[in-house]
Amino acid sequence: MDDRRIGVFDSGFGGLTGLRELVRVLPHEDVVYFGDTGRVPYGGRSADTIARYTAEDIRFLRGFGVKAILVACGTASTVLGRLGSFDIPVLGVIEPAAEAALAATKNGRVGIIGTAASIRSGAYERALGGKCETFAAACPLFVPLVENGRFRRGDVVIETVAREYLEPMHDFGCDTLILGCTHYPLLGEIIADILPGVTLIDPGAEAADRLGRLLASEGLETSRDGDGSVEYYVSDDPEGFSRLASIFMGREVRENATKVEI
Amino acid sequence: MDDRRIGVFDSGFGGLTGLRELVRVLPHEDVVYFGDTGRVPYGGRSADTIARYTAEDIRFLRGFGVKAILVACGTASTVLGRLGSFDIPVLGVIEPAAEAALAATKNGRVGIIGTAASIRSGAYERALGGKCETFAAACPLFVPLVENGRFRRGDVVIETVAREYLEPMHDFGCDTLILGCTHYPLLGEIIADILPGVTLIDPGAEAADRLGRLLASEGLETSRDGDGSVEYYVSDDPEGFSRLASIFMGREVRENATKVEI
Structure with a gap:
């Protein structure tokens, strides 16, 4: 048993889709969430810069004495492989998503979508x-479109962009698609319309599942029952946090976030 | 006469439209350009964070001993008013654009478009x-769309977004519109199609003109003739710099940029 908290971070709000899954899998755990809103988005930046920011995010969460970190950002x-090893589990979304995709595919064709940096x-x-x-x-363009609320059916803008991006995926004939960015689960309906019958893999959900198994196998679960708490930190003004967070969490978020300099 | 260089900066690439105008107005001057590509975009961030980043950008350029700074970012x-005063001219785009708009309007109705932070x-x-x-x-959405190359006529994505944003401007009946972000001059044709007959004010061009007059009136012009040089710095990997810079400069940019940590 280990009553320390779990740390979760993302470049901004997308990671809240991973947090949502973590709370579903591990409802009793207390969590510290950090969104690097002062430097979002990461997806267009170079690997060097992303590695530097990610190292700083991890260091910030370690300051809370967390027992494990979920990197809820595709x-x-x-870049986790570039950062060396840690004495607590630091779990990214890549391997859990890949494992789930291999389990799901029947025709052996797996598509991957993500930010420019992730794909590169x-x-x-x-x-x-x-x-x-x-x-x-x-x-x-998926991240800015989602962050501007354009992720719903009937919006010609997101539908046009999604069709352009996914048309080659259609031709490729994958039966499984990894949504390699934590913003993308919000586009699930749009993507399913364009790629009907394709199994969509949500990396945040897969990583949350794996973290649950890992805590269980290493005896690191909390001894508490009842709902765990979530404390939110951001690196820019938290104004509007509750509204945006509610979209990504899929439920009303009443807590506010605390601004920190990183 | 003063042969020191002029500093120009922007959150990223948009400021190159201002640099283009500066080179047109002051062809003999040497320039240092800084694009804060490691933290772009600024337009969705809070005033506090923008002020901190802007102060750091100015400090970086002052390290080159420049004689004046053009803030080529709407x-x-x-936030310049929050940063106190400087012992060299630090010129933003707001006042020059406002002055040009007042000179241009006949019906006394001026529209303003910009990033969320600028408008707020x-x-x-x-x-x-x-x-x-x-x-x-x-x-x-204008900045991410332009940075993804979606600024040309016939693109349903930019045309739909632009119509949504500009429809209320049409109803307002302005005869003059301030393009309050240095990315927007690339959308000139799209905007003119939606608001025919409206005079579009390019703040980068107006600020470059004002800087030219200021250097002349204070005797700060360079003594050199011949084409001035431009040295480029960015805060993320400069890969792809020449290609993107060429779009914003409206001519081939052969120079590469140097990466700095800020």
């Missing part, structure tokens, strides 16, 4: 280890 | 000083 997850990194292909055919597509 | 220009600041209205009626609209 882009940050791609080749991290998902490496995690899939040559066990299936892959096709990867960067979707750089 | 969003950064809105009310800086353009303050600079217009109640001398005309104003209507302001935030256009948060």
